[in-house]
Amino acid sequence: MPIVVNGQNYETDEEGYLTNRNDWNEDLAKEMAKVDNCDLSQNHWEVINFLREYYEEYQIAPAVRVLTKAIGKKLGPDKGNSKYLYELFPYGPAKQACKYAGLPKPTGCV
Amino acid sequence: MSETTGGVEMDEEVSGVVKKFLYVNRKAPYGTIYALESLEVVLIAAAFDQDVSLVFLDDGVYQLVKGQHTKPIDVKNFSPTYRALEGYDIEKLYVEKESLEARGLTEADLIVPVTLLSATEMAELMEDQDVVMSF
Numbered sequence: 001m002p003i004v005v006n007g008q009n010y011e012t013d014e015e016g017y018l019t020n021r022n023d024w025n026e027d028l029a030k031e032m033a034k035v036d037n038c039d040l041s042q043n044h045w046e047v048i049n050f051l052r053e054y055y056e057e058y059q060i061a062p063a064v065r066v067l068t069k070a071i072g073k074k075l076g077p078d079k080g081n082s083k084y085l086y087e088l089f090p091y092g093p094a095k096q097a098c099k100y101a102g103l104p105k106p107t108g109c110v
Numbered sequence: 111m112s113e114t115t116g117g118v119e120m121d122e123e124v125s126g127v128v129k130k131f132l133y134v135n136r137k138a139p140y141g142t143i144y145a146l147e148s149l150e151v152v153l154i155a156a157a158f159d160q161d162v163s164l165v166f167l168d169d170g171v172y173q174l175v176k177g178q179h180t181k182p183i184d185v186k187n188f189s190p191t192y193r194a195l196e197g198y199d200i201e202k203l204y205v206e207k208e209s210l211e212a213r214g215l216t217e218a219d220l221i222v223p224v225t226l227l228s229a230t231e232m233a234e235l236m237e238d239q240d241v242v243m244s245f
Contacts, residue, residue, distance in 0.1 A: 057190060057193075057194075058190050058191050058193060058194035059186065059187070059188055059190045059191050060153070060188075060191050060194060062194070062197070063153070063156070063157060063198070065157065066194075066197045066198055069197065070197060107150055107153050107154060
């Protein structure tokens, strides 16, 4: 099911994950979030950008446990915990944030 | 005390057991799906908090070689993912010394820190495991 942003069509899979990672842009992320009734704040972007950097470096989307730990290391313990991340991304921080970041679903995520 | 059911007690015991899992990687990274499949199994199984070790021998040592350029064969270079293993608490990576030497490689050619083992030491490591999975 394609998603339309600024008159441009983007291919996604049946769960809404972007098919081609290189298609990603910030407006696309905002549009994906809007579909979920989620308004992206600075705190959301912090996680989305972190995930994009993680993927760039390791070529995978991290498991939620690994993401939580890595966020804690980079942004401090008040952000590197499940409560904070689930409040930002109620559908699951790894799953939902990866979608907005244009990444595939984390390996092992069902 | 008098009405204990063996089943319940056993379940509690079993859930806390940590087993030693060894993943043996023997094949070159590309050309077959074994290397990538093994890595994915390792990443998924990391969630179960077991005692995990990875072994690289024969052509499997090529999986860890630096500077893999996969564009000409049009497949994804997944070697950077081995550097993510540390974040998954998988820190026991072993490479067979003989396999490395036979291919003209040294530890400096590898993208992650590893422990070198001789073939004899490798056999001992395998002997010591509860579960060995070979890819």
